[in-house]
Amino acid sequence: MDILSMTAVSLGTAIKNKEVTVREAVEAVLSRIEEKESQYHCYVTVDKEGALSQADEVQRKIDAGELTGPLAGVPVAIKDNMCTEGLLTTCSSKILNNFVPTFSSEAVLNLKKAGAVILGKTNMDEFAMGSTTETSAYGVTKNPWNTEHVPGGSSGGSAAAVAADECFYALGSDTGGSIRQPASFCGVVGLKPTYGTVSRYGLIAYGSSLDQIGPLCKDVTDCAAIMEIIASHDPKDSTSVERKDLDFTSALVDDVKGMKIGIPRDYFGEGLDPEVKEAVLKAAEVLKEKGAVVEEFDLSLVEYAIPTYYTIAAAEASSNLERFDGIKYGYRTEEYEGLHNMYKKSRSEGFGAEVKRRIMLGSFVLSSGYYDAYYLKALRVKALIKKAFDDAFAKYDVILGPVAPTTAPKLGESLSDPIKMYLGDIYTISINLAGLPGLSIPCGVDSKGLPIGLQLIGDCFNEKKLIQTAYTYEQARGAFGRKEDK
């Protein structure tokens, strides 16, 4: 039995049917990790001992009838910006190189309650700031489709781990596209839920008004099953929304008849790679053939999304990262003269270049004299962007477009020109600004053999429409060509 090629849901079923034990599954994936990690470097921390002991515990509970959920016993990888009690959590930063949380994030707790086995923590861009996982302080992650290319970011480790079968599914976080873009680059499915759907308690904050946790996985069925587990109303998170419609798996229906799909013309302009464009439009055709009504429209304001996002995200990040000061946890510089010197040195030595860049920008846009012109202005434009989507969703059920303008770039090419790198977020960023759900599903491969992702965007709280559309497309598309080396 080829355990590793199973999806999370099918493994869960196999475990339930006693075709596979939890330990067998965990051992299989651990040896895969051992085999492939030196090549791909998806993980910052692999918790072999912990995973094996969890496996036994979970198996016992399954046998006793205490754990009956669809993903009980299935091993999962967690992005390293989510607190995991007792397990090193670094945000891929030097400043948290020794930080062991004393509590787990709510999403992780929800997974554990459902019988998930935590394998370890995946690599990411430092503090989720980046689009290639190259700003990690612990080395880069390589794209399993072509190791000369990046896996995307900031949840690059999670996406690569799923693509390389180094886990059955993973959790990532998305502030400006950090789940969807690496999903697209690594040929896996990724979903950013509506803001407030998954609790942010325990997610180490980057852009608080934009961050959401979501799944990276092998197919849409897995995606829906994982969402049902991690979505919850959490009284510890004031921004957590109380939702009644969390039965995402009920949307796994192969039908888009009559569904109105809008394609923003502004997403298909200059800068979009022709192969990506072709693959995405082809996917739209598939949906059309299945009965959807597909139409082009003008979304507008697309080019303003990036400066708006960076102003807001940098501002919030500059404040969220103030707590890293060498006093309560994390890295403290060894030699210093006085308090303020200790702060400066610890932070300057502990943070990487991209993080420092954003902290400086964020502090500046909030500073006296500039607050109105930059920060408040960005919040006003954010309101306009939300309105543009509200108007669009008055007409359409789902918006369809590319995830990124290109497929995965080569390693080492992106960091030298930050603005060019930021421009790569153009299709994903406004979705975070508007708090909407967005899903990435593989829809093709370019001439270099690199995956292309299709993005489906929904109105707030409309994940089910996305799941249904994605599922229908997936059924029609057929199996997505998997990596050769298995």
Place this chain on the structure above:
Amino acid sequence: MAKQYETVIGLEVHVELATKTKIFCGCSTAFGGEPNTHTCPVCTGMPGSLPVLNKQVLEYAVAVGLATNCTITQYCKFDRKNYFYPDNPQNYQISQLYLPICRNGKVEIETEAGKKFVGIHEIHMEEDAGKLIHDEWDDCSLVDFNRSGVPLIEIVSEPDMRSAEEVIAYLEKLRMTIQYLGASDCKLQEGSMRADVNLSIREVGAKEFGTRTEMKNLNSFKAIARAIEGETERQIDLLTSGEKVIQETRRWDDNKGESYAMRSKEDAQDYRYFPDPDLVPIVLDDVFLNEIRAKQPEFREEKMLRYKEEFDIPEYDIEIITGSKHMADIFEATVALGSQPKKVSNWLMGETLRLLKEKSMDPEDIRFSPENLAKLISLIDAKAINGSVAKEVFEIMFDQDIDPEKYVEEKGLKTVNDEGALRKTVEEVIANNPQSVEDYRNGKEKAIGFLVGQTMKAMKGKADPGMVNQLLKELL
């Protein structure tokens, strides 16, 4: 001719609210406790932690706002105030700048010069910081986050005060109001109420304000009065010698009777306030406001008027008793149990005040219950115990809130009212003290006092002095 200056004073008062838990987490606000034992990931700024607002904080803040005639901001938010300091676990304080919960209020104060209003510019909610302790041994500082996250309201007045007297009256008024609401015990000495004084001077008749300084570390009303005098003088001196007043924060040293400019923190004072994205807006409808209004207690002024009408006790007593809500509550409850108002007020005005002073306690700290005070008064009324026994029992009751009836039983303190036994003892005393007897018979009235004393001693204090006196006179 010397210029005439007037002092212009505004106050920023921080009040610690009497909630059981902190403003954004479920940690206890109880005093004491070993360092860092009332902490959690939220109030210590752990990565991934998030704040959730304590509803009681909002209710108290609105109550204080309504009681001080403020307009309640029915749509308000929290903002982050960013600055680095070790007592600030997130290196930002959650406060309210742009939309404070209350605005444009006023309180009436009365001084010798008469009544006037002091305007309240705004009241906002915020979290307190932790405590820093300086360690001389290792030349470092130590941080305790027990107080981090304790809820505060900051009351910012308009610069409407002109003298130390007005400032004290304003603070007394605020304290009384807030104590009556139960929102805080407002003790300057303990830090549950902190006042920073903003002071400037200008020539009498001038329209513009002068440059102001801010003074901190004012821990008593005396210190506040002295600081105001001191700073006024200092500023006048500067101006008359042609110098300018520098806008700065000064720390008052009450021992030395002078202030000095505080070492400026390395920070530029640019707090980069922005709305906290982790907290959602507060939207208050009129229903909510009316609920808070309905819960407002009878305030001191009304209470004083009512006591005047209802109870036959001196006005001075009324003033003192209503000066503390707790004391007033005890008074009313004891009277409600049937005790005569005058007797209750005597115990409060007499022994209670004496013991409070002796033990440096606040009326808010009175521990004994109305039930027990009522019982004590009943015992006296029934002549079950005499005056000095009563005082003795009261002292124990003051400390431990014992049930006086039980205590008197247990310790056998009842007055012996058996006239026969008493007569016998008196006869013995007369027999044993012939000199005093003779003195008395020879006209020394005071000698009977000695005999009373001897009788009381023999009776171990458990006799009614009046009766003893009577019996002695009869037998002599």
Place this chain on the structure above:
Amino acid sequence: MANIISDETIEYVGILAKLELSDEEKEQAKKDMGSMLDYIDKLGELDTTGVEPMSHVFPVKNVFREDVVTNGDDRENILSNAPGEKDGMFVVPRTFE
């Protein structure tokens, strides 16, 4: 580049953010911030008169907790990651009032 960031600005922002940059890093920071701000200036093209700044995307409001003690003594955990600890408190370099 329309936005020329001065050395003073970088110094100032460094103080606010408690970051100490090397001379080289400062030069790079000036350039980066300048071009980022040029890009952000684009927002000035949009007419936002009458538009309220939107902090929160959804009208979630009034999220409260009850005034009930739910936390106990978590000191051991709270101090478990401290770089310096003494007598149950966090050790920091000497502060001054």
